[in-house]
Amino acid sequence: MLFGAHVRQSGGLGKAIERGESAGCDVIQVFTQSPRQWRPTSRDVDELAALAARRRSSSCLRDWVCHATYLINLGSTDEAVCARSAACLTENLRVASALDAASLIVHVGSHLGAGLEPRLPAIADAIGAALEAVPAGSDLLLENTAGAGGTIGRTFEELALVIDAAGGSERLGVCLDSQHLWAAGIDFSTPAQMDAVIDGLNAAVGLSRLRCLHLNDSKVPLGAHRDRHANLGEGWIGEDGLASFLGHPAVQRLPAVLEMEGYGGDGADKADLDAARLIHAAGLELYA
Numbered sequence: 550m551l552f553g554a555h556v557r558q559s560g561g562l563g564k565a566i567e568r569g570e571s572a573g574c575d576v577i578q579v580f581t582q583s584p585r586q587w588r589p590t591s592r593d594v595d596e597l598a599a600l601a602a603r604r605r606s607s608s609c610l611r612d613w614v615c616h617a618t619y620l621i622n623l624g625s626t627d628e629a630v631c632a633r634s635a636a637c638l639t640e641n642l643r644v645a646s647a648l649d650a651a652s653l654i655v656h657v658g659s660h661l662g663a664g665l666e667p668r669l670p671a672i673a674d675a676i677g678a679a680l681e682a683v684p685a686g687s688d689l690l691l692e693n694t695a696g697a698g699g700t701i702g703r704t705f706e707e708l709a710l711v712i713d714a715a716g717g718s719e720r721l722g723v724c725l726d727s728q729h730l731w732a733a734g735i736d737f738s739t740p741a742q743m744d745a746v747i748d749g750l751n752a753a754v755g756l757s758r759l760r761c762l763h764l765n766d767s768k769v770p771l772g773a774h775r776d777r778h779a780n781l782g783e784g785w786i787g788e789d790g791l792a793s794f795l796g797h798p799a800v801q802r803l804p805a806v807l808e809m810e811g812y813g814g815d816g817a818d819k820a821d822l823d824a825a826r827l828i829h830a831a832g833l834e835l836y837a
């Protein structure tokens with residue numbers, strides 16, 4: 550399993566790569582552009598290519614993934630927001646692909662109470678357009694959600710509906726976040742429960758679409774429907790529950806990315822990654 554973290558990128562992506570290397574990451578996650586602005590970060594093709602080469606030549610980073618802008622809401626009932634989100638998604642996918650990132654991870658958004666079904670055609674169009682505009686680029690991974698306020702992706706069935714509506718391209722996959730799963734009310738803290746989670750995911754979208762893990766503990770209890778990450782072992786899931794998540798045979802080929810303040814308060818760092826690797830080792834024992 551590859552371990553890594555979402556790293557800070559003040560000073561630029563070159564700095565982010567250095568931070569990931571000094572934390573001992575095998576993989577890092579970065580934002581393709583400022584996560585709370587629509588405006589793309591201005592970087593030309595040569596700069597992106599140089600960053601891709603820099604990452605490839607890293608002694609420890611075997612891959613990287615990008616996280617899309619938080620403002621994107623493909624499910625919005627407001628047409629202007631939908632159009633803006635679709636354009637932003639394409640731009641994010643263009644940058645991730647130019648960086649040679651394995652994938653771009655996106656939150657589909659919220660239907661704001663309208664229900665998923667009526668929003669599906671617009672969501673499918675936006676995803677289809679992004680894949681078509683950036684052919685043969687990064688995979689596009691839809692992240693499961695904590696289930697707050699009509700967010701799309703609280704169940705694997707919802708993610709399957711979106712993937713199918715968008716045409717089921719091989720490049721469409723799923724990023725599974727342990728905190729979101731927990732907050733959505735899906736318990737995985739024993740191997741039997743994690744087996745059921747994997748079976749459910751396989752039945753809905755197919756295991757081959759599971760391409761990344763977000764490994765986070767939870768500041769809120771099971772089913773609280775809030776997206777609140779905690780440091781490993783400092784939340785409601787706890788080390789044993791996270792071990793059950795990480796040790797499952799079906800997830801061993803995946804990168805696991807930490808997204809948290811970290812024990813040092815400045816983002817997940819070496820100590821957090823050490824903890825993740827220890828939890829993973831304990832998890833493997835659970836399934837041995």
Ligand SMILES: [Zn+2]
Pocket residue numbers: 692726763808
């Ligand atoms: Zn996440």
Ligand SMILES: [Zn+2]
Pocket residue numbers: 726728729776777778
């Ligand atoms: Zn989250």
